[in-house]
Amino acid sequence: MKGSSGGNNMLDLTGQVALVSGGSRGIGAAICRVLAARGAKLAVNYRSSEAAAMKVCSDIKADGGVAHPFVGDVGDPAQVAQLVAAVTNTWGPVNILVHNAGLQHSAMAHRMSDEQWRASLAVNLDAAFYLARAVLPAMRAAEAGVVVFIASASGSIAQAGAAGYVAAKHGLIGLTKALALESAAKGIRVNAVSPGLTDTDMVADLSPDQRAGLLRMIPLRRIASPEEVAATVDWVVRGATYTTGNVFHVGGGVAMG
Numbered sequence: 001m002k003g004s005s006g007g008n009n010m011l012d013l014t015g016q017v018a019l020v021s022g023g024s025r026g027i028g029a030a031i032c033r034v035l036a037a038r039g040a041k042l043a044v045n046y047r048s049s050e051a052a053a054m055k056v057c058s059d060i061k062a063d064g065g066v067a068h069p070f071v072g073d074v075g076d077p078a079q080v081a082q083l084v085a086a087v088t089n090t091w092g093p094v095n096i097l098v099h100n101a102g103l104q105h106s107a108m109a110h111r112m113s114d115e116q117w118r119a120s121l122a123v124n125l126d127a128a129f130y131l132a133r134a135v136l137p138a139m140r141a142a143e144a145g146v147v148v149f150i151a152s153a154s155g156s157i158a159q160a161g162a163a164g165y166v167a168a169k170h171g172l173i174g175l176t177k178a179l180a181l182e183s184a185a186k187g188i189r190v191n192a193v194s195p196g197l198t199d200t201d202m203v204a205d206l207s208p209d210q211r212a213g214l215l216r217m218i219p220l221r222r223i224a225s226p227e228e229v230a231a232t233v234d235w236v237v238r239g240a241t242y243t244t245g246n247v248f249h250v251g252g253g254v255a256m257g
Contacts, residue, residue: 010238014039017091021045021074022101024053026200030230036065043087044069075122077130084134093138099128100150109163120164125171143187146237151194153251180245189244196251198224219253
């Protein structure tokens with residue numbers, strides 16, 4: 001998948017293999033649907049939400065696309081190796097990686113358990129490294145590939161009560177830049193898309209007061225839809241062919257500095 005030499009051309013994803021971690025719900029499901037609509041073969045990764053992953057695949061197939069669910073805990077390096085091997089054995093090497101799986105524990109640092117801290121880093125940061133490490137050799141051999149990490153506004157600004165999540169997302173942005181620098185000479189683009197408050201299960205659990213307080217922090221005064229985040233990922237994958245090592249904010253202005 002080579003970049004455009006200029007103009008307004010968008011990359012053709014027909015036949016490209018796309019792996020999306022945490023692809024069964026919310027932002028991940030929206031990303032799977034939009035990339036499948038562009039012609040990619042979608043490897044929909046899930047850890048425990050098998051029924052939801054099957055539904056995403058069923059929807060994609062009903063629209064004429066290609067998709068298959070792949071189970072795996074992306075915070076476990078052994079399972080990541082098995083996941084990427086399974087996708088490769090099914091369709092061939094991964095051309096597009098989107099690490100979307102995420103986890104947030106709400107606790108002040110002095111009350112956060114070791115398990116909560118480790119889980120935050122495992123899913124939000126470690127998994128990104130494990131996945132990239134698994135797919136990059138084939139991308140480097142092909143001298144082409146796209147990696148997109150779903151970061152967060154919390155990777156650019158502070159958030160009280162979520163030290164593990166904030167630390168992991170800041171680290172994820174650093175990893176994005178490091179991998180971009182390492183991979184650019186091989187024709188591989190590595191970028192991050194950084195959502196703000198988005199209409200997902202995590203937001204659904206907020207109290208009305210919490211929701212109102214967060215909305216006051218957003219210049220556009222509304223919550224994003226998963227489809228808006230997915231549209232940005234679509235552009236980063238297909239259109240931003242001369243862009244690597246960047247963070248694209250989709251937060252209604254919340255991360256303006």
